[in-house]
């Protein structure tokens with residue numbers, strides 16, 4: 001049999017027995033063996049590939065294969081701009097409200113650079129109030145920091161700490177460290193600094209990052225299949241932003257993409273990373289490097 005045919009047949013076998021690398025029914029070793037044999041047909045040394053495959057961590061060390069129950073309440077979400085809370089974790093906020101958890105929101109910036117509409121700052125303030133009503137959010141603060149102007153400040157870290165303590169948050173959410181917009185990453189670093197200070201307290205809240213515009217490290221999925229339609233309704237409130245791009249479609253595509261490793265019945269999911277108390281002792285940069293190191 002020619003190598004090409006052999007590869008085709010093995011590919012078929014792989015497809016039948018290990019429908020995808022995410023298939024839960026097939027052991028990781030079995031998949032690794034199949035991949036190694038495929039790779040040996042295409043010129044890779046079987047010994048080298050077998051050795052490196054066995055040393056690499058299996059998928060379940062990198063991503064969850066099951067959706068989780070909701071983190072404990074009250075929740076406090078830090079959003080860099082009005083809309084990030086809805087796009088990033090609107091489904092989970094709805095679910096938290098449905099399950100009786102208190103949820104609170106802080107919008108860090110005034111969002112003045114999110115378009116050229118006159119009176120944009122006031123429009124965005126109004127939009128976040130309307131979206132919060134749909135999502136069942138109990139309180140909304142707009143801190144009105146300059147858009148694209150967030151930077152490290154001891155005063156702001158202090159303000160974040162006080163807010164966390166005032167609402168008695170059990171779970172605190174901030175954007176993932178690999179977000180692209182600098183305000184998103186600054187929000188992550190500011191909240192991280194506040195959480196590090198609070199970790200010395202007797203009862204410290206749990207730290208979670210959520211995804212907004214891109215995929216970030218995740219170790220927790222929330223199934224939002226039942227909340228998807230209402231999330232879309234809340235997203236539609238942000239007309240000032242949706243005129244800039246089709247965010248509704250983009251966000252639902254990201255949520256769909258997060259179901260790769262989940263049961264077929266889960267149509268959409270939101271991804272989070274829950275940081276351990278040990279991780280909170282390190283810098284967010286170091287923690288993120290350690291997560292990426294798991295792939296090698």
Ligand SMILES: [Zn+2]
Nearest residue numbers: 080081084181
């Ligand atoms: Zn944003």
